[in-house]
Structure formats: structure tokens, C-alpha cells
Amino acid sequence: MAIASIVGFWTLYFAILTTRALVIYQDHAGTGSRAIVSIASVMITILFYLALRWIGTTKLWTSIIVAAVLAAPAAISYAAINWYVFSHSWVQPQPRRVVVMAGEGGPGTGHAPTMITVGKMSSDDNMAPVTAIADQAANGYFFFVCWAALYLALCYAAEIGALERRAAALKRAAQSAELRALRYQVNPHFLFNTLNSLSSLVMTDRKAAAERMIVNLSTFFRNSLTADPTEDVPLDDEIRLQQLYLDIEAERFPERLAVRIDVDEDVRKACVPGLILQPLVENAVKHGVSRARTPVTLRIRAYREGVNLVVLVDNDGDTRGVAPAQGTGVGLRNVRERLAARFGDEAKASWATIPGGGFAVRLEMPLIHNDC
Structure with a gap:
């Protein structure tokens, strides 16, 4: 159940970001990098899950606090990998050329068009590595907290279901014992x-x-x-x-x-x-x-x-x-x-x-x- 939720969570993350990049920016080059980050995020989340299970607690609020604390190093790891993959990607996005008409009058006025090369815009382009990682870690922390909330909800739902089934089994056993006592x-x-x-x-x-x-x-x-x-x-x-x-x-x-x-x-x-x-x-x-x-x-x-x-x-x-x-x-x-x-x-x-x-x-x- 935990592994399936992790894979599903990061698959959804990859699908949303890739669709956004393709539809809004027509960016095909970053798909491979996002795939690498998503796979690495799956591995980080599995370690996050193993740490949660190893610490283990039966109290909901304690589990929430532990998850909130463990989400911080997981988010930093995710942000560091994300920065490294995109800043050292072997597939660099190709610059786009935009034609801008210089001067007035347009074609036929004797003014030649000016070609301006525009590269991929990124808010991280001018950031120092530490700043970029810290900025991305804030987003990553939200991701890991969301997955932890999903995981804890699934765990407690499964536990409640098990308790209900156990109670129903005990009720059936008690009823069966009562019927047998009446019969005998x-x-x-x-x-x-x-x-x-x-x-x-x-x-x-x-x-x-x-x-x-x-x-x-x-x-x-x-x-x-x-x-x-x-x-x-x-x-x-x-x-x-x-x-x-x-x-x-x-x-x-x-x-x-x-x-x-x-x-x-x-x-x-x-x-x-x-x-x-x-x-x-x-x-x-x-x-x-x-x-x-x-x-x-x-x-x-x-x-x-x-x-x-x-x-x-x-x-x-x-x-x-x-x-x-x-x-x-x-x-x-x-x-x-x-x-x-x-x-x-x-x-x-x-x-x-x-x-x-x-x-x-x-x-x-x-x-x-x-x-x-």
C-alpha cells in the first residue's frame, strides 16, 4: 500500500509538470530531467516511509509531528537533486529566435529586421545554488507533507477497517457461542x-x-x-x-x-x-x-x-x-x-x-x- 501510494504520488507529480511544460511553454527538453527527479523522489520518499515505520507510533498527533520533522531533510534532498539534474542536464533547451522589427514603418521602409535570441526563462537562472535549493526545498516540503498525510490517512483507515472486522468477527463468535449454548x-x-x-x-x-x-x-x-x-x-x-x-x-x-x-x-x-x-x-x-x-x-x-x-x-x-x-x-x-x-x-x-x-x-x- 505504501509503495503504491509513493509511486502513484510522484507519477502524478511528473504528469502534471510535464503537461504544464508542454502546454504552456512547449518545452520538450526537460521531460527527461523531470523523469530523473521523479524517480529520485520515489527513492527519497521510500526512505522517508521506512524512517516513519521504524520510529513507529500509535498516536496520531505524534505521527504527524514525526512526519513533519522527517519531511524537512527529505525536501532538502529532493531540492538538491532537482537543482543538480536541471543545472547539469545533458539536454539543454534550445534557444528560441524571435523576430523584432527595428525602426518604424515595417517592411518596405528600408529598415532590416533585428533577430533576438531568447533562451529558456527560469527563475533559478541567476540564483546561487544554496538559494535555489532552499527555494525548491520549500516546495518539496509541501510535497512530502502531502504524501505523509495521505500515508497516515491510509494507515489509520486500514487500522479502523481491521478493528471493525475484528469487532464484527468477535460479535459473530459471541452470537455463535450464545446460539450453541441455547442449543445445548x-x-x-x-x-x-x-x-x-x-x-x-x-x-x-x-x-x-x-x-x-x-x-x-x-x-x-x-x-x-x-x-x-x-x-x-x-x-x-x-x-x-x-x-x-x-x-x-x-x-x-x-x-x-x-x-x-x-x-x-x-x-x-x-x-x-x-x-x-x-x-x-x-x-x-x-x-x-x-x-x-x-x-x-x-x-x-x-x-x-x-x-x-x-x-x-x-x-x-x-x-x-x-x-x-x-x-x-x-x-x-x-x-x-x-x-x-x-x-x-x-x-x-x-x-x-x-x-x-x-x-x-x-x-x-x-x-x-x-x-x-
Whole structure:
């Protein structure tokens, strides 16, 4: 980056001065000299850059001061080379002849024209070497300060970009770790209650039901713990996993839990964040089914609404008059945050109690049919 900026800077310098000389003064002779000065200036600027990097500092104002100090010897070197090359150039500009009519009357008056030779005009022609070098060094100092400003700006822009990328990577890593923690977090009450129910089935010699529960429990944990928590899954797979969970809970509440799942065909392959429905279904069982005194229907519905996928999870458990279950709302907030992290403002999560008893959650997200 630094070398490219140096070469680009002095190439632009050469192009501007050469174009100016050609257009204004029709001066072709000085092009080679300017090329030599430009190449020498590139070498001086590289040394300038190496000195800046060797001194090194992380503070902007310190870097500016160091660059301002180092620009002085660089400018003097540039001016000395510039003076030497142009004062000892092997290609001297050819003098130009201008015809000036002497006397009055012009042609036919008997007065011959006078030829005046005019050489290349230069403000340095009558200057002593030290004065000429000092004068050119003032201009050169401006050049080197400009390049240093460009270099420091590029360095700090690159540093800021690197910090932003590092922060984004850390944010993604933290989010991934959080998602994995949520994926691998097993509700201890669910596992404890499931094992208790399994023990009861075994003790009452209900082998078929016990075997079914073991198979469902094993499948549920295998599917929920092996998939990558940061990837999307087809809605069909997510619904199937929740069905396993509800089959296990149905063994605990055989007379109280009824499950209805209604998913439109055109959204079954839609991509959704993995286990996005798990906290909602767990809450429905914990706060609705387990506390209700009458049968509860837990419904999962999914359908298309414009360009969005809508998923509803609700239950009609009447828990009025029953002591409320302890809850922190972490599961619902987590679902909302995961949708926001995945889809931004395009996704929404809302919930509300149902008049007459029950609770409903509505998820809305972009309808995506990629290979997930």
C-alpha cells in the first residue's frame, strides 16, 4: 500500500509538470530531467516511509509531528537533486529566435529586421545554488507533507477497517457461542419429568409406552444437539423436532395435552433458524398444559403472508385461578433477538394472552426457500 501510494504520488507529480511544460511553454527538453527527479523522489520518499515505520507510533498527533520533522531533510534532498539534474542536464533547451522589427514603418521602409535570441526563462537562472535549493526545498516540503498525510490517512483507515472486522468477527463468535449454548441447554425440569414418567411407565409394566418414550427422547436429543445452531433448517424439520418433544410430553399428560399442527404445503421447505420454536413450545407446556385443570390444545400453524412466513404457536390452557408459574421471559426475548440477528428489521416476534385463557406467539420472517 505504501509503495503504491509513493509511486502513484510522484507519477502524478511528473504528469502534471510535464503537461504544464508542454502546454504552456512547449518545452520538450526537460521531460527527461523531470523523469530523473521523479524517480529520485520515489527513492527519497521510500526512505522517508521506512524512517516513519521504524520510529513507529500509535498516536496520531505524534505521527504527524514525526512526519513533519522527517519531511524537512527529505525536501532538502529532493531540492538538491532537482537543482543538480536541471543545472547539469545533458539536454539543454534550445534557444528560441524571435523576430523584432527595428525602426518604424515595417517592411518596405528600408529598415532590416533585428533577430533576438531568447533562451529558456527560469527563475533559478541567476540564483546561487544554496538559494535555489532552499527555494525548491520549500516546495518539496509541501510535497512530502502531502504524501505523509495521505500515508497516515491510509494507515489509520486500514487500522479502523481491521478493528471493525475484528469487532464484527468477535460479535459473530459471541452470537455463535450464545446460539450453541441455547442449543445445548437442556431444560432440567423437562429431563427430570421425562425420566420420572419413564420410571412410572416401567413400574406399571407399560413397556410399549416406555419404549416409545425412550426412542422419542433419544431422537429428540440426537437431532437437537448434533445440528449446527448457526444454520437454518427447513420448517418441516423444525416442526418434526417439536413433534418429538410434544410426543414425550404427551406421555406425561395423556389426558390433558392435544396437539394440532397445520402447515401449508408451500412453506414446508421454508428456511427458519434451528430450534426457533423450541422455547415457544416449552413455554406452552410449562405455563399452559402443566398448570391447566382442563384439556389443552396446543397449536402450531404456519402459512404464507405476502413475501413473509408466519408461524403461530398458541394454547388455550385456562389457568385462571391457578398460581402463576415462575418465569423470566428469557425464552421469548431470545427468540426475538435470534430473529433480529438473522433477518434484521424484516422479522418480528409478538405475543399476547388470549381472552378466556391461553397464550399466543406470532413469528413473522422473510420466506426463504434456499437449500437449508
